[in-house]
Amino acid sequence: MTDLPFVSALVQADLPVWEQCLQTEFLQKMENGTLSEDCFKSYLVEDSLYLREYAKIFAWGMTKATTMAAMRTYYSLLSFVQENEDLTRLRYLEEYGLREADIQSLPLRPENRAYLDCMIDAARNGEGEAECLMACLPCMLSYGWLFQKLLQRSPAVKDTYYGALVLDYAGPGYDAACRAWAERAEAACTGLSPERAARCRAIFHACSEHELHFWEMCATPRTDI
Numbered sequence: 147m148t149d150l151p152f153v154s155a156l157v158q159a160d161l162p163v164w165e166q167c168l169q170t171e172f173l174q175k176m177e178n179g180t181l182s183e184d185c186f187k188s189y190l191v192e193d194s195l196y197l198r199e200y201a202k203i204f205a206w207g208m209t210k211a212t213t214m215a216a217m218r219t220y221y222s223l224l225s226f227v228q229e230n231e232d233l234t235r236l237r238y239l240e241e242y243g244l245r246e247a248d249i250q251s252l253p254l255r256p257e258n259r260a261y262l263d264c265m266i267d268a269a270r271n272g273e274g275e276a277e278c279l280m281a282c283l284p285c286m287l288s289y290g291w292l293f294q295k296l297l298q299r300s301p302a303v304k305d306t307y308y309g310a311l312v313l314d315y316a317g318p319g320y321d322a323a324c325r326a327w328a329e330r331a332e333a334a335c336t337g338l339s340p341e342r343a344a345r346c347r348a349i350f351h352a353c354s355e356h357e358l359h360f361w362e363m364c365a366t367p368r369t370d371i
């Protein structure tokens with residue numbers, strides 16, 4: 147991504163945070179095959195709630211779109227999230243006897259709520275596409291980076307129960323999607339005033355930190371499912 151200077155600099159600056167994500171108890175256990183199904187089930191439930199709310203970031207983005215190109219970015223992101231995020235997750239949920247409809251009334255845990263509030267605030271109160279995309283990007287790019295690393299370091303993970311999830315994010319299809327989002331974010335962040343560029347960097351960084359807190363939270367399962 148050296149041809150995307152704004153986005154590359156963001157990623158470089160936050161690699162230490164993403165490295166910390168890899169060191170969290172949840173991902174370490176996923177990598178070495180000792181993650182309990184309780185923890186994983188809890189992650190799936192929390193993440194399903196997260197993804198439902200995550201869709202609203204694009205809704206806020208759309209209200210501010212000034213071009214058809216921006217509109218298209220939002221709806222293609224929205225449909226990608228709904229289609230790609232859902233397949234594997236719904237299959238796992240089903241194995242636990244959980245249907246998506248059954249978990250909708252569960253409360254979001256505080257770390258999840260705080261992360262979503264941060265993203266929604268950026269999309270709702272930011273000036274436009276740049277802020278909205280900065281809020282979404284760490285979630286998208288960190289997953290690609292994390293699961294590629296995990297698979298490189300421990301190829302045997304693909305033969306574990308969690309292999310399907312890892313492969314979803316570590317493959318070339320997901321990588322190509324990340325590249326397309328990064329290009330879109332680069333275009334949205336090119337030529338911003340220094341003040342606005344700094345605000346965008348702060349949003350990206352805050353969201354990377356929230357990803358870390360989300361992984362940390364997942365080491366302790368929910369007690370209400």
Ligand SMILES: Cc1ncc(C[n+]2csc(CCO)c2C)c(N)n1
Nearest residue numbers: 193196226227230231285286289360
């Ligand atoms: C807490 C949390 N953070 C990131 C993702 C990953 N993710 C969410 S939307 C999206 C883009 C389309 O797939 C990606 C990669 C997740 N599932 N849960």
